[in-house]
Amino acid sequence: MKTRITTTLCAAVVAMGLLSAPSVAQSIDVGFTIPTEAQVQEQRDNRRSQALGDRVARRVMDAFELYEADDIRGAIQTLEGATLRTDYDRAYVARFKGTMYAALEDDPRAPSLAVENLRAAVVPDVLGWNDQRAGLQLLANLYLTQEDYQNALIWFERYLKFTGEWDADILVRMASSHMELKNYSRVVAFAEKAIKHYDSPNRNPYLLMIAAHYESNNVTGAIDALERGITVLPGEHGWWSQLGMFYMLNENYDRALATMKIAYDAGYLERENDFRALVQLFSNNGIPFHAGEIMTRHIDRGQVEPTASNYANAARAYHSAREFRKSADAYRQAIAASDDSEQQQEYYRRIGDALLLAERYREAAPAFQEAIRLLPRGEDAGRLYMSLAEAFFYSNQYRQAHEAAVQAQRFSSTRRNAESWANYIKDTAERRGVSI
Numbered sequence: 001m002k003t004r005i006t007t008t009l010c011a012a013v014v015a016m017g018l019l020s021a022p023s024v025a026q027s028i029d030v031g032f033t034i035p036t037e038a039q040v041q042e043q044r045d046n047r048r049s050q051a052l053g054d055r056v057a058r059r060v061m062d063a064f065e066l067y068e069a070d071d072i073r074g075a076i077q078t079l080e081g082a083t084l085r086t087d088y089d090r091a092y093v094a095r096f097k098g099t100m101y102a103a104l105e106d107d108p109r110a111p112s113l114a115v116e117n118l119r120a121a122v123v124p125d126v127l128g129w130n131d132q133r134a135g136l137q138l139l140a141n142l143y144l145t146q147e148d149y150q151n152a153l154i155w156f157e158r159y160l161k162f163t164g165e166w167d168a169d170i171l172v173r174m175a176s177s178h179m180e181l182k183n184y185s186r187v188v189a190f191a192e193k194a195i196k197h198y199d200s201p202n203r204n205p206y207l208l209m210i211a212a213h214y215e216s217n218n219v220t221g222a223i224d225a226l227e228r229g230i231t232v233l234p235g236e237h238g239w240w241s242q243l244g245m246f247y248m249l250n251e252n253y254d255r256a257l258a259t260m261k262i263a264y265d266a267g268y269l270e271r272e273n274d275f276r277a278l279v280q281l282f283s284n285n286g287i288p289f290h291a292g293e294i295m296t297r298h299i300d301r302g303q304v305e306p307t308a309s310n311y312a313n314a315a316r317a318y319h320s321a322r323e324f325r326k327s328a329d330a331y332r333q334a335i336a337a338s339d340d341s342e343q344q345q346e347y348y349r350r351i352g353d354a355l356l357l358a359e360r361y362r363e364a365a366p367a368f369q370e371a372i373r374l375l376p377r378g379e380d381a382g383r384l385y386m387s388l389a390e391a392f393f394y395s396n397q398y399r400q401a402h403e404a405a406v407q408a409q410r411f412s413s414t415r416r417n418a419e420s421w422a423n424y425i426k427d428t429a430e431r432r433g434v435s436i
Helices: 002-015 037-046 054-068 072-080 087-103 110-122 129-145 149-163 168-180 184-197 203-215 219-232 237-249 253-265 272-284 288-300 308-320 324-337 341-357 361-374 382-394 398-408 415-431
Strands: none
Touching (some): 054 087, 072 087, 087 110, 110 129, 129 168, 149 168, 168 203, 184 203, 203 219, 219 237, 237 253, 237 272, 253 272, 272 288, 272 308, 288 308, 288 324, 308 324, 308 341, 324 341, 382 398, 398 415
């Protein structure tokens, strides 16, 4: 059910023009070619058929029985005593020993001995076709696990040329090796080749391409890889937010918002950074109410940390949306989450401003009083006293309003306006029968 929904969703996104349809892979140059099927078959047909000598064969059988009984060291010791007379004997026994050394996990010498024996096995190129193929692949994989990426690439290439098949998993390993070597353009070439030869979509080559483009500061390339990846693997939830982030880096904010909104509605966003990015996109695109709602919703759900900064972001968004009471509530939560008195003072001021705009004058006055109380001694409090006077005045508390206006006269920044305001408050109070 989920797969069907996701695929339908992705098709809708492609139709809306947010994502590109997957491009058809052109001829991809990875720096070498492989033989045709006919050429490989000819090589197999012409390959000399050989057999072990009788004594060596008996040693191999004894060693195999010990190997099957999990006595790997005993099996290796048995083979060490074999008298090897031909190149084929030496290659066959070396491959068997290399395979067994590769299986040893408690011997620090085992990896290097495995490589040494496998090289000795495959370099003469005298093994049977299947044994030679298996030896080449294991040798390349051993180099990869030992982080010898240059040799891994050499032997993976030899493996592909020997088999005549573009093995997609091997191509991914080669792309991964180039990634470790920081050969980013080669990463992309091998990943593209792998995509072309997988029978069904696989996430790994896309991951490598995305990483290679990112590391080489090619944001456009990363976007293209993500768009293509999401189109064929829409269930890769994390790619949706990644794509939105890359759109943001590319300053394509409309697409960033559309992609992140689709991911959010589908339930694909899980990380705090994803929710914060969506909040920022809603705010920047002039949809602040949704920004505030998403931030507070996911703080409440425990998916975004309940910090003063996050609550304040929600409060600013609500203020921009003219949801002043919600803004004030969010600032109160920001105050509760803060232990910084300067920060708390600013949030109280913003609560007062929001409640004035909401015409909640009696609630605004205490907020301004707290902001004044928390203001460092000697700082200009003129504006705060003017706002306090306004809150008291419109709640018909004329004496308190007049007192606040008088206090505002102590500061040069508000003295003139405060004098006029105090006189107006006094006149209004007297007309209404209130003595000041």
